Amino acid sequence: MSLLERLRARIPSRAQISRNPWLAWLGPWLDQPKLWHWSRRGVxxxxxxxxxxxxxxxxxxxxxxxxxxxxxxxxxxxAVASTLVSNPLTFAPIYYGAYRLGIWVTGEKAVHKDLEVIGTEEIENTLSLWQRIAALGRPLVVGLCITAVLMGLLSYAVISLVWRWRTVSKRRSRTR
Known part of the structure; x- marks a missing residue:
């Protein structure tokens, strides 16, 4: 079984997505064949x-x-499968990296010294977890926006290039 076949087997089907209670209201629009077609641009x-x-x-x-x-x-x-790029294992490194990028871009200082090493010390009694997250503020939002846009563009470019390379190599092997 090739890598592409294994990936297609793990990606949710049209029926699974249509049965999702969060997405049931989109049912009439989800019937468009172009949304399910495996093309270079679409994927x-x-x-x-x-x-x-x-x-x-x-x-x-x-x-x-x-x-x-x-x-x-x-x-x-x-689109559904690739949202899993952030999951319980990757959430903390992604948000910490985005926060550090936001600090670098905005030039702001870390709001609280303990925020430099998130999760290594007990949460202080004066600051709840939500207060600490809110204290990250603008650097986190800026870092997440930059990271999301750049990684989205990078993933589009990589998928397009790999798809194109595979198509060209298949054509070359057929002509030989």
Whole structure:
């Protein structure tokens, strides 16, 4: 079984996405064949949309990526699957990296010394977890926006280039 076949087996089907209670209201629009077609542009755009929302939005990533994929005529299963770029294992490194990038871009200082090493010390009694996250403020938002846009564009370019390379290599092997 090739890598592409294994990936297609793991990506949610049209029926699975249509049965999702969050997406049931989109049923009539999800019947468009272009949203399910495996083309270079559609898959690359779907992955880019999914990565963008997976990195930028901490909640409701899948409904937002499906909505954007429908508007952009991108591949819906690719958009849904690529939102998993942020998951419980990658969430902390992504947000810490985005925060550090935001500090570097905005030139702001870390709001609280303990925020330099998130999670290594107990949360102080005076600051709740939500207060600490809110204290990250502008550097985190700026870093997440930059990261989401750049990774979305990068994923689109990589998928397009790999797809094109594979197509050209298949054509060359057939002509030989």
């Amino acid at each position: 690359a755009m779907g992955v880019a949309v999914g990565v963008f929302f997976g990195l930028l939005v901490p909640v409701a990533q899948i409904p937002l990526s499906v909505g954007a994929a429908m508007l952009l005529r991108a591949n819906v299963p690719a």
